[in-house]
Amino acid sequence: MMFRAAFHCCIATILAQHIQATQVPLGYSHSDWRPPAVADHGLADWNMGDLPNPNATSHLVFETVNSLLQRWPNTRMRNGHSVVPGTIPKGTLLYHGTYQNELPPGPDWAATDPEHSIVFCKGELEDGCWHLTLATTRPLKVVYFDGSSAAKVEYGSMDAQDLIAWGTSQPWWVFEERQRIRDLCKWGQDYGVDAFVRMEVDFELMLCNFTSGVSMVSFSNLASVRPPRHRQSLLDPWMAQASVITVEAMYAGSWHYHFPGEIRVQLDLAGLVSFYDTQLVPSLVPIRIGQERWDHRVQNTSSEDILAVKARLAAALTRPSGLSSGIDWMTLVRVIVDRYAGRLELMQYLLSTPATDLETALDLARKTQVQLRIMLTPYILYSAVPSTEIELDWAVPVFKLCATTHTSFIQFDSPSMTPSEQLILQAIQDTTREICRVVTKMWASGVHTGLDEHLNPKELPDVGEVTNLMNAWRDDVNPLMAWLDWNVWVKCKPACGPEEMCYLPTWPMGFPSPDRGRKKRRPGDADSGSGTSTSAHEDLRTLAMKSTAATPVEGWSDMKPGPDDWIRPQPKCIRRVEPYEF
Ligand SMILES: *[C@@H]1O[C@H](CO)[C@@H](O)[C@H](O)[C@H]1NC(C)=O
Numbered sequence: 001m002m003f004r005a006a007f008h009c010c011i012a013t014i015l016a017q018h019i020q021a022t023q024v025p026l027g028y029s030h031s032d033w034r035p036p037a038v039a040d041h042g043l044a045d046w047n048m049g050d051l052p053n054p055n056a057t058s059h060l061v062f063e064t065v066n067s068l069l070q071r072w073p074n075t076r077m078r079n080g081h082s083v084v085p086g087t088i089p090k091g092t093l094l095y096h097g098t099y100q101n102e103l104p105p106g107p108d109w110a111a112t113d114p115e116h117s118i119v120f121c122k123g124e125l126e127d128g129c130w131h132l133t134l135a136t137t138r139p140l141k142v143v144y145f146d147g148s149s150a151a152k153v154e155y156g157s158m159d160a161q162d163l164i165a166w167g168t169s170q171p172w173w174v175f176e177e178r179q180r181i182r183d184l185c186k187w188g189q190d191y192g193v194d195a196f197v198r199m200e201v202d203f204e205l206m207l208c209n210f211t212s213g214v215s216m217v218s219f220s221n222l223a224s225v226r227p228p229r230h231r232q233s234l235l236d237p238w239m240a241q242a243s244v245i246t247v248e249a250m251y252a253g254s255w256h257y258h259f260p261g262e263i264r265v266q267l268d269l270a271g272l273v274s275f276y277d278t279q280l281v282p283s284l285v286p287i288r289i290g291q292e293r294w295d296h297r298v299q300n301t302s303s304e305d306i307l308a309v310k311a312r313l314a315a316a317l318t319r320p321s322g323l324s325s326g327i328d329w330m331t332l333v334r335v336i337v338d339r340y341a342g343r344l345e346l347m348q349y350l351l352s353t354p355a356t357d358l359e360t361a362l363d364l365a366r367k368t369q370v371q372l373r374i375m376l377t378p379y380i381l382y383s384a385v386p387s388t389e390i391e392l393d394w395a396v397p398v399f400k401l402c403a404t405t406h407t408s409f410i411q412f413d414s415p416s417m418t419p420s421e422q423l424i425l426q427a428i429q430d431t432t433r434e435i436c437r438v439v440t441k442m443w444a445s446g447v448h449t450g451l452d453e454h455l456n457p458k459e460l461p462d463v464g465e466v467t468n469l470m471n472a473w474r475d476d477v478n479p480l481m482a483w484l485d486w487n488v489w490v491k492c493k494p495a496c497g498p499e500e501m502c503y504l505p506t507w508p509m510g511f512p513s514p515d516r517g518r519k520k521r522r523p524g525d526a527d528s529g530s531g532t533s534t535s536a537h538e539d540l541r542t543l544a545m546k547s548t549a550a551t552p553v554e555g556w557s558d559m560k561p562g563p564d565d566w567i568r569p570q571p572k573c574i575r576r577v578e579p580y581e582f
């Protein structure tokens with residue numbers, strides 16, 4: 001809750017600051033700030049008052065790249081904005097639960113963890129159920145949709161794939177899974193795509209052909225996964241199964257919560273296509289104005305931009321291997337997150353700790369200054385010393401070195417980069433620039449106040465100045481962290497107990513079944529078509545999904561998330577063993 005409150009306040013702060021910034025560059029001290037002299041070598045563009053353009057999305061590209069194939073951030077921000085080609089290596093096991101020992105004749109679903117496919121292992125208690133294990137016989141060519149791309153909710157999680165498959169997305173199409181998989185596979189055929197990777201409680205594949213690139217390892221008649229009869233009498237049959245089985249599927253999903261996430265899928269970031277790319281998808285820029293990140297969705301992308309996205313994706317899927325820079329973008333992004341995430345978090349903690357007396361306040365301020373100096377140590381030049389009491393110009397070379405250190409060398413490779421790589425490069429440049437701008441400004445302000453042990457230290461800094469500084473620091477670090485919005489900062493506090501797991505409300509647990517108008521047009525129907533009932537096309541998998549979404553689980557009465565939890569999920573501890581209480 002605290003995080004959200006901070007988020008709200010900070011968006012307002014950022015906007016307010018931006019409005020101000022159009023008039024007066026914002027420095028530590030508003031009245032005395034002046035831009036650095038142009039004579040400084042190449043420093044004219046390094047104004048510590050320049051805030052990021054509110055339309056810019058570099059921080060969002062950065063954080064979505066940082067989140068790829070990880071369940072935690074993609075459950076938190078359900079509406080995917082990235083489509084990324086990749087491969088699944090030879091020898092990888094895939095799983096499929098069913099009610100008969102026949103291979104699916106056409107496209108169908110496969111899970112990466114058996115805990116997930118077991119949910120669909122069906123049959124009467126006395127007959128058992130059927131569970132297929134496949135192994136890949138060659139690298140499978142896949143396309144990954146990020147976000148909760150298999151969560152059948154109406155808030156935008158399926159938009160990106162529907163725009164690829166159908167050129168539009170409609171809320172009453174969320175359960176049109178058969179049509180979706182057929183049309184996606186049909187689209188992918190031209191590019192040799194074997195499967196699409198999506199995520200809900202765990203990762204799954206829409207596998208286009210069960211006899212191409214995969215071979216059967218076993219097709220087993222397993223003992224029923226239904227609970228024994230004496231327990232069934234108490235519960236609706238499907239839900240009785242759902243309770244333990246789906247919690248375990250969710251638990252398997254938690255193995256892929258954080259980096260490196262679902263490692264059986266290997267992405268080609270040089271082919272990443274992002275709806276946050278403002279050059280590729282300019283139509284979404286005005287739609288996002290004033291929206292919080294949770295509310296971003298790609299539904300209303302213009303048809304022109306959808307064509308551009310599909311063309312970019314086609315180019316990525318047909319690009320001969322080797323035609324990219326060779327830079328490991330994911331590693332570079334992680335290196336930056338590693339260097340700053342924990343320290344920014346520690347500073348935020350220090351600055352939010354109540355200081356009841358002056359000694360405590362001074363202690364907290366000094367500790368914060370130490371963290372600021374540590375972050376900047378590789379960039380604090382010997383020549384960077386305060387020239388006057390107030391201006392921060394002297395620290396601009398530190399800001400610039402900090403902001404460019406990770407990209408100044410590789411940017412010379414720009415001509416060999418794909419458009420996707422140039423997008424990621426820009427995202428890294430802009431994100432590090434803002435981190436370094438704020439951190440350098442904070443550090444230099446601490447130097448002016450006499451808090452830095454190594455530069456201009458004061459035996460006893462002025463108490464009023466220190467208090468003002470800490471307030472200013474808070475107004476620096478909180479908006480920065482809200483702007484970055486890194487998922488590593490979202491966790492259960494306090495940590496969960498041994499019988500618990502940290503959890504974000506996850507479809508389908510407790511979600512309402514969407515209102516599907518039976519008379520409404522189905523994807524692919526002619527515009528004038530009268531519309532068909534969807535039930536004729538429903539398969540077992542869809543029915544199972546709907547059932548879980550619609551029916552509350554006994555003993556889980558408290559877990560029904562409200563609309564806010566569907567769109568703005570917050571972390572909480574849930575039990576991993578019965579009784580499942582929320
Ligand atoms: C699936 O792949 C097999 C082997 O490559 C091929 O013979 C078959 O025609 C494919 N099925 C479909 C529906 O494309």
Ligand SMILES: *[C@@H]1O[C@H](CO)[C@@H](O)[C@H](O)[C@H]1NC(C)=O
Nearest residue numbers: 053054055056285286287289
């Ligand atoms: C943001 O985008 C809107 C709509 O495209 C545009 O009118 C506005 O000028 C942009 N703002 C800035 C600061 O670039």
Ligand SMILES: *[C@@H]1O[C@H](CO)[C@@H](O)[C@H](O)[C@H]1NC(C)=O
Nearest residue numbers: 287288295296297298299300
């Ligand atoms: C998309 O367009 C529809 C119809 O014009 C509108 O109702 C909806 O609010 C728009 N969605 C977004 C996210 O702007």
